[in-house]
Structure formats: C-alpha cells, structure tokens
Amino acid sequence: xxxxxxxxxxxxxxxxxxxxxxxxxxxxxxxxxxxxxxxxxxxxxxxxxxxxxxxxxxxxxxxxxxxxxxxxxxxxxxxxxxxxxxxxxxxxxxxxxxxxxxxxxxxxxxxxx
Amino acid sequence: xxxxxxxxxxxxxxxxxxxxxxxxxxxxxxxxxxxxxxxxxxxxxxxxxxxxxxxxxxxxxxxxxxxxxxxxxxxxxxxxxxxxxxxxxxxxxxxxxxxxxxxxxxxxxxxxxxxxxxxxxxxxxxxxxxxxxxxxxxxxxxxxxxxxxxxxxxxxxxxxxxxxxxxxxxxxx
Numbered sequence: 001x002x003x004x005x006x007x008x009x010x011x012x013x014x015x016x017x018x019x020x021x022x023x024x025x026x027x028x029x030x031x032x033x034x035x036x037x038x039x040x041x042x043x044x045x046x047x048x049x050x051x052x053x054x055x056x057x058x059x060x061x062x063x064x065x066x067x068x069x070x071x072x073x074x075x076x077x078x079x080x081x082x083x084x085x086x087x088x089x090x091x092x093x094x095x096x097x098x099x100x101x102x103x104x105x106x107x108x109x110x111x112x113x
Numbered sequence: 114x115x116x117x118x119x120x121x122x123x124x125x126x127x128x129x130x131x132x133x134x135x136x137x138x139x140x141x142x143x144x145x146x147x148x149x150x151x152x153x154x155x156x157x158x159x160x161x162x163x164x165x166x167x168x169x170x171x172x173x174x175x176x177x178x179x180x181x182x183x184x185x186x187x188x189x190x191x192x193x194x195x196x197x198x199x200x201x202x203x204x205x206x207x208x209x210x211x212x213x214x215x216x217x218x219x220x221x222x223x224x225x226x227x228x229x230x231x232x233x234x235x236x237x238x239x240x241x242x243x244x245x246x247x248x249x250x251x252x253x254x255x256x257x258x259x260x261x262x263x264x265x266x267x268x269x270x271x272x273x274x275x276x277x278x279x280x281x282x283x284x285x286x
Contacts, residue, residue, distance in 0.1 A: 049257075
C-alpha cells in the first residue's frame with residue numbers, strides 16, 4: 001500500500017505542476033525555473049530534436065540564438081508576431097511562403113568572390 | 114370395502130403401515146379382490162424400497178468420504194500459510210482499491226508515455242537537472258521554432274511580397 005500511496009502522490013504532484021498550481025524545480029537555475037511546465041516539456045522535446053540534427057545545422061541554430069538574444073526587445077516582439085502570423089497561415093500558404101523565402105534567400109545570398 | 118380411488122390415495126400410508134386398523138382392513142379386503150390395485154401396490158412398494166436403498170447408500174457415502182476430504186483440505190491450507198485465495202481482490206472492500214490501483218497504474222503509464230519517460234518527468238519536476246545545453250541556454254529550446262526560422266521571420270513582410278514564378282504565370286494566363 002505504501003508503494004501505491006507513493007505513486008498516487010507523484011501523480012498528484014505531476015497533475016498540480018501541469019495545471020500550474022505549484023511551482024516546480026525549486027532547485028534549478030533561475031531561467032529554467034522560470035519556464036512553465038508546458039514550456040519545460042516543449043523545451044525538452046526541442047532539445048531531443050536538436051540533438052538529432054547534423055552538427056553544422058545545430059551550429060547554425062545556436063548562432064541564430066545568439067542573434068536572437070541580441071535583438072532589441074521590440075524587434076523580438078515583431079519577430080514573435082510574425083511567427084504567429086506564419087502559424088495562422090493555411091498549409092498551402094505556408095508552403096508558398098517557404099518557397100518565397102528560398103527564392104528570396106538565393107537572391108540575397110552573397111555573390112561568389 | 115374401500116374403493117380403488119381410496120386405495121390410490123392411501124397407498125403409501127398402507128405400505129408404511131401407518132393407517133388406522135379399520136382403514137387398513139378395508140384396503141386389505143379390496144386388494145384381495147382387485148388385482149389391478151394389488152399390482153399397483155406391489156409396484157409402489159418396490160419403487161419405495163429402491164428409493165430408500167439409494168438414499169441410505171448416498172447418506173452412507175457422504176458420511177465416509179466428506180470428512181477425510183475436508184481434513185485433507187484443511188491440512189493443505191495449513192501447509193501454505195502465505196498462499197493467497199484466488200480472486201481475493203474481487204471480494205469485499207478490496208475491490209474498489211484494486212480498481213483504483215489499476216486505474217492509477219494505467220494513468221501513470223499513459224503519463225510516462227506522453228511525457229517521454231521517467232527521466233523527463235523528473236526533469237520537469239525539478240528533481241533532476243536538465244541537460245547541460247538546456248541549462249546554459251533555456252531560451253534556445255523555449256523559442257526553438259522561432260530561432261530555427263529567424264531569418265525568414267525577421268524578413269516576413271519582404272518575403273511575403275516576393276512574387277513566385279507561378280504567380281507571374283497565373284497573371285499572364
């Protein structure tokens with residue numbers, strides 16, 4: 001019965017954390033602790049996905065993060081809004097946007113020396 | 114003298130010699146004269162005797178066989194003090210506990226399947242630290258989808274305004 005009670009407590013704790021009723025991870029670094037349970041879950045999933053990428057792609061994304069961190073707050077807000085706009089596009093429009101971006105990227109690529 | 118109907122009604126009592134002397138005499142007188150009733154009484158006497166013999170054999174068999182069987186059963190139960198009676202979970206107050214325990218186990222398994230295993234649960238609870246890369250750059254994995262497409266999102270409006278070749282084809286068509 002003790003084991004069952006332990007499992008019940010753990011499930012209850014997870015439920016409360018998932019519902020945002022209690023603060024999880026009191027022992028962790030400030031930034032990680034600041035993430036909500038849902039953000040923590042997503043971050044772990046993203047980390048697992050990131051680890052599967054080729055090293056050069058990982059490096060590109062990590063460099064992108066440095067750039068993201070150094071953006072002014074209003075610019076970051078603008079990018080977030082653009083991300084929401086992109087998410088609201090229907091699948092066909094998203095695919096068109098990606099094609100447009102590929103074309104735009106080729107046009108703006110640095111010319112070979 | 115008794116009638117055939119009276120003989121039929123009182124036949125078993127007559128066989129058992131349970132009738133008053135006067136009634137018994139009247140039936141005996143009838144049986145001396147009525148071959149059909151005499152034959153019926155003979156059949157009934159035989160049947161009753163057979164039934165009584167079978168019953169007594171059954172009672173005798175029970176009295177001999179059940180006692181040692183019961184004693185064997187008691188000995189067997191006594192020799193296994195820790196054995197659990199089959200189906201004990203489904204009796205009395207334990208039944209709700211068993212159902213709740215099973216539901217809890219299923220819920221826990223489902224939760225682990227969704228969250229991605231016990232390690233992920235511990236990390237999310239703060240019991241275990243996250244991987245070093247997350248710890249050093251939590252923002253990277255929090256805004257991962259944006260950072261992955263940062264260049265496109267920074268230039269969203271410009272990219273959106275970019276015409277595609279099939280757009281031009283559609284305009285000319």
